[in-house]
Amino acid sequence: MDLKSNHSSPVLTDPAPLNKSRFGIHSSVLPYSTTVAAFSPALFLTIPRKKPGLLDDVRSSSWLDAMKSSSPTHKKIIKDPSTEPANDNEFSYRSWMLKYPSALTSFEQITNYAKGKRIALFLDYDGTLSPIVDNPDRAFMSHAMRAAVRNVAKYFPTAIISGRSRDKVYEFVGLAELYYAGSHGMDIMGPVRPFAKSRTNCISSTDKPGKEVNLFQPASEFLPMIDEVFRSLVEITKEIKGAQVENNKFCVSVHYRNVDEKSWTALAQSVHEFLKNYPRLRLTHGRKVLEVRPVLNWDKGKAVEFVLESLGLSNCDDVLPIYIGDDRTDEDAFKVLRGGNRGYGILVSSMPKESNAFYSLRDPSEVMDFLKSLVTWKKSSAL
Numbered sequence: 001m002d003l004k005s006n007h008s009s010p011v012l013t014d015p016a017p018l019n020k021s022r023f024g025i026h027s028s029v030l031p032y033s034t035t036v037a038a039f040s041p042a043l044f045l046t047i048p049r050k051k052p053g054l055l056d057d058v059r060s061s062s063w064l065d066a067m068k069s070s071s072p073t074h075k076k077i078i079k080d081p082s083t084e085p086a087n088d089n090e091f092s093y094r095s096w097m098l099k100y101p102s103a104l105t106s107f108e109q110i111t112n113y114a115k116g117k118r119i120a121l122f123l124d125y126d127g128t129l130s131p132i133v134d135n136p137d138r139a140f141m142s143h144a145m146r147a148a149v150r151n152v153a154k155y156f157p158t159a160i161i162s163g164r165s166r167d168k169v170y171e172f173v174g175l176a177e178l179y180y181a182g183s184h185g186m187d188i189m190g191p192v193r194p195f196a197k198s199r200t201n202c203i204s205s206t207d208k209p210g211k212e213v214n215l216f217q218p219a220s221e222f223l224p225m226i227d228e229v230f231r232s233l234v235e236i237t238k239e240i241k242g243a244q245v246e247n248n249k250f251c252v253s254v255h256y257r258n259v260d261e262k263s264w265t266a267l268a269q270s271v272h273e274f275l276k277n278y279p280r281l282r283l284t285h286g287r288k289v290l291e292v293r294p295v296l297n298w299d300k301g302k303a304v305e306f307v308l309e310s311l312g313l314s315n316c317d318d319v320l321p322i323y324i325g326d327d328r329t330d331e332d333a334f335k336v337l338r339g340g341n342r343g344y345g346i347l348v349s350s351m352p353k354e355s356n357a358f359y360s361l362r363d364p365s366e367v368m369d370f371l372k373s374l375v376t377w378k379k380s381s382a383l
């Protein structure tokens with residue numbers, strides 16, 4: 001189901017930005033912010049909301065369809081295409097790949113285009129670097145994947161852009177040489193910004209190993225609210241077996257992967273009902289997860305532009321950004337790269353789905369192969 005076309009759904013996908021100005025953010029010191037953060041009206045989104053009391057949409061089949069189709073159960077999708085007999089699913093996947101060719105089989109085409117260009121690499125975490133698992137706290141990446149990411153980052157500036165809190169994703173990845181954006185891009189720790197336009201709402205900080213970095217948190221004003229919402233959602237959902245609420249600092253995830261399907265409507269309904277008290281927050285939908293986020297014109301696409309600008313790589317014809325991700329929130333980044341043919345989005349998916357990406361990879365193991373291929377290509381082209 002295409003949630004974008006269903007404005008009556010309580011789960012809102014990211015609407016088009018109301019204001020196209022890219023970084024129109026003024027500085028101010030907010031009363032309860034620990035960091036220097038600032039807001040421009042351009043950063044706030046107007047989200048159409050249902051009137052209180054109208055919960056029919058939560059019970060409707062479209063809502064349930066969206067919850068069901070939000071992510072395949074990971075156990076069902078582990079297949080070896082070389083040994084499994086071709087079936088209907090495989091056939092439709094291969095047809096879909098005509099539109100989203102494999103980044104591995106199209107590798108030569110990608111590198112031909114990349115010749116003479118500087119690649120900047122953006123990687124989502126869950127479902128891209130680590131396989132989807134039932135327990136979000138145990139979504140570890142393999143040692144082999146970490147080695148592949150470490151290696152690729154030696155040759156190309158590399159950033160992780162995740163829905164997780166920045167600290168959590170750093171803990172999982174554990175590589176100090178990367179740039180990190182957590183909370184769907186609302187918490188960016190990047191390089192000191194000699195190239196970037198003056199942006200006073202960036203603050204200087206140091207990362208874990210003590211390197212000087214820049215911190216950009218456009219939603220810092222929301223911190224107390226998100227904290228309060230997190231605690232309330234833990235309470236509200238505690239009777240629903242399997243529900244898990246995760247604090248991602250500037251957003252909150254309500255996981256239903258381990259909830260019996262019969263209770264999904266009840267869960268969605270209570271979250272939706274509760275959020276009516278918070279008109280400055282919105283609900284989006286990820287892989288078996290409801291995500292509570294500030295109503296802010298900021299997303300993973302904006303985060304990509306921000307990191308590129310920080311690195312002095314924006315508006316350069318000789319830069320090729322590549323973004324690899326599996327989730328609906330990664331579409332914002334794919335859109336940014338597709339616009340003006342700036343770079344390549346690569347969708348990680350084992351099943352056909354519409355995307356703004358150019359290429360596809362089936363699962364994290366293919367992501368790892370792609371990263372390794374980039375390194376091999378880079379080394380050989382330097383000879």
Ligand SMILES: O=P(O)(O)OC[C@H]1O[C@H](O[C@H]2O[C@H](CO)[C@@H](O)[C@H](O)[C@H]2O)[C@H](O)[C@@H](O)[C@@H]1O
Nearest residue numbers: 125126132133134136139162163253257287289
């Ligand atoms: O942007 P990402 O790095 O992909 O983060 C998106 C969400 O990922 C995590 O949830 C997903 O992965 C879990 C572990 O495999 C899985 O159990 C869950 O069902 C998935 O939705 C993370 O826990 C969320 O907070 C992120 O928002």
